[in-house]
Amino acid sequence: MEDCAVSFWIYIGVMSILVGGAMKKFLAFHIGAMPSMMAWLGATLLVERLCALCMPAVLARLILCVSCWLYFTWATPKPLLPVEGKAVFITGCDSGFGNATAKRLDAMGFEVFATVLNLEGEGAKHLRRVCSSRLTLLQVDITQPQQVQQALLDTKAKLGMRDLWGLVNNAGLCVNIGDVELCLMSNYRGCMEVNYFGTLNVTRAFLPLLRQAKGRIVTISSPSGENPFPCLAAYGASKAALNLLISTLRHELKPWGVKVSTILPSAFKTGQSSNTEYWEKQYKNQIQNLPTSLLEEYGEEYLLETKELFHSYAKKANEDLSPVINTIVDALLSPQPQVRYYAGPGVTLMYFICSYLPFSISDRFLQKVFVQKKVMPRVLRKQPGLSLINNNNSIKENMNNSNNNNDSFTKSID
Template sequence: MMDDYNLPVWIYLAVVTVFVGGAMKKILASHLSAAPPLVAWLGATVLVERLWALCLPALLLLTLLALACCLYSARTGPPPATLSTHGKAILITGCDSGFGNAAAKHLDALGFEVFATVLDLSGDGARELQRTCSTRLTLLQVDITQPQQVHQALLDTRAKLGLRGLWGLVNNAGVCVNFGDAELSLMSNFRGCMEVNFFGTLSITKSFLPLLRQSKGRVVTISSPAGDQPFPCLAAYGASKAALNLFMNTLRHELEPWGVRVSTILPSSYKTGRCSNQSYWEQQHKQLLQSLPPALLEDYGEDYMAETKELFHSYARQANPDLSPVTDAIVQALLSPQPQARYFAGPGVGLMYFIHSYCPFSISNRFLQKLFMKKKLMPRALRKQSGLDLNLSLHNNNNNNNNNNEEEKEEKHK
C-alpha cells in the first residue's frame, strides 16, 4: 500500500520537515530562557507523530530527531568570535535617556569611538555621558526631524573621522505619543510618531549611508514588535514602526552588495523615556479629554478612557528596568561577523513572534490581547446597547411567561 503512495508521502514529508525545521530554527534563535528546548521538543513530537502516522521507517525518525538535537546543540554551543572595536566609530541617536544613553556608555566602555546625539546638550542625560564616558565620546545636539541639524551632525562627524568611514549607525531615537483606541487618537499623534520614528530615522540613515558604505559597516535600528503585530491602543506608534520595519527590511537587501549589514532589534517592555513618567501621561490624558468631540466622548465614556490610562500606567510599572538585553543585542549586531537580520531582546518576544508566525490568527490575536491590554470595560454606548438588549430580552421573557400563564388558565377552564 505504501508503494502506491510513495511519491506523495515523500513530498508531504519534505513539506512537514521544512515547516517544523524552520519553526525550530526560529524559536531556537529567539533568545528565550526555558522555552527553546520545550518548543523544540514539541515541534519534534508533532513531526514524529505525523511520520508515525505515515508508517515510515524508525531509522528515519531517529535521523530526524538526531538532526533536531544537532540544531539545538549548535544554538547552545560556544559563541562565535566577535570583531574588534579598535578604530571603529559609532553614531547613536536619542542618547538623552533610555536605550540610547545606556548603549552610548556601554559601547564607549568597550572601546568604540562614540558619537552620541542628544536633544539637549545641557540636559541630565548629556551631562551624565560627559561625566561617565571617556574622551572618545562626542556629543552632538540633533533633532532628527530637523534636516539642517542632521546635516550639521554629518559635517561634524566627517570632520572628526577624517578619511575614515563610520562603522555603525544605531537608530534609537523614537517617541510614543499616544495611548488609546485609534478613533480617540489625535491626528497630531499619528503625524508626530511618523515624523520621528519613520521620517526622522529615514533622514539620518540616508545622510550617513555614504560613510557606512565606505567602511562596509552596520545599520542597527531599535524598533518594536508593535510594528509587526496589532497591539491594542498603539495604532499611531505601531503604524510608524511598521513603516520603519519595512524600510529597514528593504534597505537590508539593497545594501548587501555594498557589504553593509542591516539589523533590527525588537525589545520587550522596558522602563525608558517617558513611559514611567506618570505626570506626563496624566497631562496627555487631560489634553485628550479636552480635544475630543463631545459626541465621541459620550460614546466611549470617560471611565473607559480612564481605565485605558490606568492599564498603561500598570504596564509601565511592570516594565523591566534592566536594559542590558537591548544593549547586548546592539553589541552583537555591531560586532558579529554574521549579524542577524532581527534580534529579539527580552523575555517573551521570541515566543510572541513564534505564535504570531505559526499559530492561527484567532490564537495569536487572543494571546496578544491577554498579554497587553486586559480591558474590562466596554465603551459606554456598547454598555447602554447591551443593557437595552438585556431589558428587551427580560421584557420579552415576561410577556412570554404571561402568555403561557393565560394559556394554562384557559386549558384548565376547558
C-alpha cells in the same frame, strides 16, 4: 546483549544533545531560526527511530560523534570583530537604550557619537561624567534635516580620514495610547515624524559613510510594528513603516557590503514610558481636544482605564536593559549578524503565537497581554445584555487581575 546496552546509553547521550540543542534554539529563537530548529527536531526523531530498531553499537557511536561535532560547531558562537578603530553614531541618547548603549560601546573602546535633544539635560550630563573623552555629544532633533546635516558635518570633521562603522537608529516616540478613533491626528503625525521620517533623515544622511566602511545599520523598532496591539495604532503604524523601510534597505545595501539589522524589544522601562507627568499631560490633551460627541459616546472613564492600564504595565516593565544592549553589540560586531533580534523576556513566545497559531488565538493573546479592557464604551453599556462597569473600584480590581496575568509581553516605548 552488551551491544544493546551500549547502544541504549549512547542513545540517551545522542538524544540529550539533540533535544538540548533544539531547546536552546527555542529559548533564544527568533522567527528566522525556525528552519534550523525544525532540522534539530527532525534529526532527533530520526535518531529515535534508528535506536528503536536496536542499532549496532558501532553505528550508535558514529552517530554520537557526528551529533557532538554538529552541536559544538553550530552552538559555539563565533568570535566578535575587534573594536579597535571603530566609530558608531547613536541617536536618542538622552535616556533608555540610547544612553545605555553609548556607555557600553564607550567602555568597550568604540568612538561614540551620541545625539541628545538637550546638551544640558540629565542624560547628557551623565554621559559626560561616566564616559571617556572618545565620546562626542551632539544636539540633534532627527526631525530637523538641517540639524542632521550639521551632525553629519561634525562627525566627518572629527573622524577625518577614518570610517564610520555603525549607525544605531534608536530615537523614537510614542505620543499617548488609545483606540484608533480616539487618538488625535497630531499623535499619528508625531509618531510618524520621529519614528519613520526622522530615522529616514539620519539613515540617508549617513549612508555614504557607512557604504564606504562596509559597516552596520542597527535599528530599534517594536513588535507593535508587526502585530496589532490594541491602543497602539499610532505608534505601531510608524514602526510598521520603519520595518518595511529597513527591510528594503537591507536588500539594497547587500552589494555594498553593509549589513542591516532590526531589533524588536519586549517591555522595558525607557524614555518617557515611566514618566507619569508626561502621560497625564498627554491624557489631558486628548480629553480637551476630542470632539464632544465622540467623548460622550465612549465616556471619559473608558479613556481613563486605558491610561491607567498602560501606567500599570509601564511600572512592571523590565528595568534591566542589557538584553537589548547585548543584541546591539552583537549586531555591530558579529561576523554574521542576524537580520532580526527579538530581545527581552516573552517576546519570542509572542512571536511564535502570532506567527504560527490561528488568528482566533493570537488575537485573544494580544488583547490580554497589553490592555485588557473591562470598561465598555458608554453607548454600548446602555445596550441590554452588556455588563456595566462604571466605578473606580471595579476599574482598579480589573487592572489588578490583568496585571497578575500579564507580566512581560508589552512593548517598550523608546
